[in-house]
Amino acid sequence: MKIFIDTAVLEEIKEVRDLGILDGVTTNPTLVSKTGKPWKEAILEILKEVPDKPVSVEVVATDTEGIKREAKELAKLGANVVVKIPCTEEGLRAVFELNAERAGVKTNVTLVFSPLQALLAAKVGATYVSPFIGRVDDISYDGLMVLEEIVEIYNLYGFETEIIAASIRHVDHVRRCAALGVDIATIPYKVIKQMYRHPLTERGLDLFLKDAKQAGISI
Numbered sequence: 001m002k003i004f005i006d007t008a009v010l011e012e013i014k015e016v017r018d019l020g021i022l023d024g025v026t027t028n029p030t031l032v033s034k035t036g037k038p039w040k041e042a043i044l045e046i047l048k049e050v051p052d053k054p055v056s057v058e059v060v061a062t063d064t065e066g067i068k069r070e071a072k073e074l075a076k077l078g079a080n081v082v083v084k085i086p087c088t089e090e091g092l093r094a095v096f097e098l099n100a101e102r103a104g105v106k107t108n109v110t111l112v113f114s115p116l117q118a119l120l121a122a123k124v125g126a127t128y129v130s131p132f133i134g135r136v137d138d139i140s141y142d143g144l145m146v147l148e149e150i151v152e153i154y155n156l157y158g159f160e161t162e163i164i165a166a167s168i169r170h171v172d173h174v175r176r177c178a179a180l181g182v183d184i185a186t187i188p189y190k191v192i193k194q195m196y197r198h199p200l201t202e203r204g205l206d207l208f209l210k211d212a213k214q215a216g217i218s219i
């Protein structure tokens, strides 16, 4: 499973990249606004730090022509730009037309909450699809169940669109995504940190260090 970080904070991206586990970045308007930086500056900084990894950047237009225009502009910012397009009728049409025109724009159909939306994203030839599992949980439904069905449908028909499990809230979401065989999980920084921490690792290390001192081990 590929690991993307779901953030627009440069320091978080650099830290996870330097740990050697980063495969890509996803942003959205909310995440960029939280940085307090001008939108374009924040995006260009990210693209520069991870030039060899896909970075999803979201359009704000809602009509097909506007989405296509923004998508083409965003794609010019870097070869690693993936344009995030909402799963609306206009958005799906924009993805279809960008592909038909061979515009060379990689797309990520976002705000996906159902298997049928994911099916349509694959049909129009999206590069990625982003089911939001946490937000489905928020409305008292089971986000992982939705994701599982999407994985099943994609496997049944051999769709090439890659699934990005998004809106991840905790480590158990990540574990279950990995067990489902999802292509990618886009994970917030705080959850990535929790993935390698374990109280037994910390307790075990404390004990080993104490015993090493007692035994006079020094290398």
Ligand code: E4P
Binding pocket: 006, 026, 027, 028, 110, 130, 132, 134, 135, 166, 167, 168, 186
């Ligand atoms: C996905 O690409 C989105 O940026 C993100 O995962 C949304 O998550 P949220 O529900 O925590 O806002």
